[in-house]
Structures are given as C-alpha cells and as structure tokens.
Amino acid sequence: MSAGRELMKRFAALATVLFALGLLLAGCGSDDDQSDQGGDTGDQTDEEMMETGDDGHDEGGHNESSDIAADSRRIEVTADSFAFDPAEIRVAAGEDIAIVLTSTDILHDLTIDELDAHVAADRGETAEGGFTADEPGRYTYYCTVAGHREAGMEGTLIVE
Ligand SMILES: [Cu+2]
The missing domain is CATH 1.20.5 (Single alpha-helices involved in coiled-coils or other helix-helix interfaces)
Structure with a gap:
C-alpha cells in the first residue's frame, strides 16, 4: 500500500x-x-x-472570344467593378456586332448565353467578340467572373 x-x-x-x-x-x-x-x-x-x-x-475560365463577322458594327463597352457602361445596348436584328470590351480594373467579360457571345478583357486591356442576333427581343449580358453578376454586373441587349 x-x-x-x-x-x-x-x-x-x-x-x-x-x-x-x-x-x-x-x-x-x-x-x-x-x-x-x-x-x-x-x-x-x-x-x-x-x-x-x-x-x-x-x-x-474564359473561352476564346466569339467570332466577329466582317464589317461588324463596333460597340465599345467599358467594364468596371461591377458594372458595364453602357448598361443597355440596342442593335438591329441580323446586324453583325463586335463588342469592344475594355476593362478598367480587373478581369471582366461580357457574355450573352443565348447568342454564344463572349469576350473577356483583363485589367487595362481591350478585347473584341462578336455576335449576330437574328431574333428581336431582350437579352441579358453579364460578367461570368465569380460573384460579379451577383454584384450587379449585368446589362440589357435590345434587338429590334
Ligand atoms: Cu466582372
């Protein structure tokens, strides 16, 4: 013990x-x-x-820019966290369009799902992507970078 x-x-x-x-x-x-x-x-x-x-x-993950038809009308768009300028684009049905996207701060893109339109621009860069909308209507373009669309990075494409 x-x-x-x-x-x-x-x-x-x-x-x-x-x-x-x-x-x-x-x-x-x-x-x-x-x-x-x-x-x-x-x-x-x-x-x-x-x-x-x-x-x-x-x-x-950004795809290649969508193809641009010859003699497209160039529309300049500025991307800035978190908005597009302009936030509304008007085009004619069947009109060949080239989006000329310039980013002022970080990587942004402009994407229109229905039209397979896509163009991405890194900080200070300008890139071009094309589309042709045959059907009149309203389409939404937005930035696919995570969180940007949710932050308000959207615009309206009006096809007349
Ligand atoms: Cu963005």
Whole structure:
C-alpha cells in the first residue's frame, strides 16, 4: 500500500514538473508566434486577398472570344467593378456586332448565353467578340467572373 502511494507521489511530482515545463514552452512558443505574425499579418492579408482574386479569375475560365463577322458594327463597352457602361445596348436584328470590351480594373467579360457571345478583357486591356442576333427581343449580358453578376454586373441587349 505504502509503496503504491510512494509511486503515486513520484508520478504526481513528475507530472507537475512536466506540466510546468509544458506551460513554459507553450508560453515561449506563443510569444514567438505572435511576434512573427505581428509584423507580417498586414502584408500577408493583402497578398492573400490578391491571390484569392486571381484564383477566382482562373477558376472562372474564359473561352476564346466569339467570332466577329466582317464589317461588324463596333460597340465599345467599358467594364468596371461591377458594372458595364453602357448598361443597355440596342442593335438591329441580323446586324453583325463586335463588342469592344475594355476593362478598367480587373478581369471582366461580357457574355450573352443565348447568342454564344463572349469576350473577356483583363485589367487595362481591350478585347473584341462578336455576335449576330437574328431574333428581336431582350437579352441579358453579364460578367461570368465569380460573384460579379451577383454584384450587379449585368446589362440589357435590345434587338429590334
Ligand atoms: Cu466582372
């Protein structure tokens, strides 16, 4: 019985020492971590945000610009987070159109699903994509980059 208690005491003492050591080590470790992170947190956050944005664009996956017929009417559109200018385009049915898209800030595209129209422009770039709408009506053009349409990046194509 006494031998068992002696063992328990030793074990308890050892455990206490180990516990205290553990606290010391943990304390030093967390201090070091905090001082390291303190200097870098701001920069890292910015970089991560920019990388996330780039990744988003990559995931969006842009197809080749849609073909442009000869002698198309060129319509200049500016893309800016998160809107198109103009937000309304009028064309005639059967008219060959070339959308000349310029992005002022980040990668945007202009896509019209029903007409297989697609043109993407990176920051500061201008790109062209064409379409011909044979059926009069209203079509929606939008940006397929993740989150942009939801942020309001839509416009209306009116075919008369
Ligand atoms: Cu966009």
